[in-house]
Amino acid sequence: MGDEMDRAQGINEDFQAFALDQNLRNREPAIYTGTNCVDCGEEIPEERRKAKPGCRRCLDCQNLHENWSAL
Numbered sequence: 001m002g003d004e005m006d007r008a009q010g011i012n013e014d015f016q017a018f019a020l021d022q023n024l025r026n027r028e029p030a031i032y033t034g035t036n037c038v039d040c041g042e043e044i045p046e047e048r049r050k051a052k053p054g055c056r057r058c059l060d061c062q063n064l065h066e067n068w069s070a071l
């Protein structure tokens with residue numbers, strides 16, 4: 001019985017740490033002003049930055065990102 005409680009507690013703490021981590025990760029600046037992709041660090045082409053002000057990813061990473069978040 002005691003073990004059961006401890007395990008449930010542990011899972012809960014893991015989940016909270018995970019949720020907090022996700023929360024921090026998702027907190028990105030509203031407008032990204034850097035010139036490099038936040039994922040791969042490659043410079044984002046100027047025409048892309050002009051076309052999409054505040055974009056944080058190069059085209060490749062943006063595609064990957066959108067595919068992943070669609071799952």
Ligand SMILES: [Zn+2]
Binds near residue numbers: 038041042059
């Ligand atoms: Zn990239």
